[in-house]
Amino acid sequence: MSREYLNHIMYVCGMMARILLESGAETTRVESTIDYVGKAIGVDLNCHATMTAIFISTASESNTYLVKPNVSAFNLQKVDDINTVSRRFFAHEISFMQLEQQVQAIDHKVIDFTWPQKIFGAGLVSVAPMLLFKATWGDLTLAFFIGILGYLALKWGDKHAVAPYLGAIAGGLVISLLATLLQQMGIANSAANIIISALMPLVPGVPFTNSLREIIDRDIISGLVRGIDAVMIAGSIGIGAILGSFMVHFLIGVL
């Protein structure tokens, strides 16, 4: 097998691994997908993935291919697409050329639910099942709408901010500002319940649990990176929430 061809295989595999990791797949899935592709071609590919770097190398040659992923939000549809393509390649339904084309298409394609659907989804998540009989129904209805605004603030902040975590601060700020304001105006019963419920789409509970799952699988570096990231996000939301309620109390004090 020529060296160029090997390099090309590693390049395509690197792209697949990057898409998988950036869209929220676990590191073990990334590594096993690359293994499968290598087996289907008949090359001994080794892959090591962490949250900050993916290494791919072959057993027969000395070169290693390094990819730096930029992990952001979940996009599980892309994970599913790559999974389907690699499965078909492993079953020899498509050739390597077709695999490359399809992976490139997945990389460039914007696969997403529409904004109204996402907004509705964020609203649904904002009605937390654990508060059903602890908060009043009025508060939960308010949480539905405040959660949507918080989610939009998070997305807006992530898109426009130069520094990471500013989106989380913006989301926490908007939610706590509105909830405290509504309580002070006498519309809402308990600001704390609304804040907890409306923060559901923002808080990093799922990444934190996934990070522990990776540590249990002995992917310790990757798990730690994910865990620290989750703690940072939670801390940013906390700072935003404190800022929000402080602003309301400050305003009321001034008026």
Add this chain to the structure above:
Amino acid sequence: MTILTGFIFSFLSTVGFGIITNVPRRVLLYAGMTGAFGWTIYLLAEAMTNNLILPNFLAALTIGLLGNLAAIKVKAPVNMIYVPSLVSLVPGVIIYASLKEFTLGNYVHAGQNLIKTLVIALAIDIGFAIAESLFKRIYQFVK
């Protein structure tokens, strides 16, 4: 009544989180059902004990078993079902509360909540690990 309301709202919550995280459309319904059953088990277990680990562990076990079954049915990676169906179970709000207490300087509450987060997450993860190995055995046996 409590259980039924919990079932419906955790279903909606799971589907909502599935939409935010961009789960493929064919998976949404299965993920929603898995999440709702997991939450129902959590509610049932929580009513019987004041133990923190047991309800989370049993709910994760349920989600793990049902999720693997559904993943084979829709031919998708099982993570696609885990991520949304975990949303109501996972200690997201507690980790937020803990970090908020840290910012305010209430270290005792902060530490308590942080340990609570770790315990819940561990209970869920161990539930998953056991569910997965159980499922592999059962699946081989049935096949």
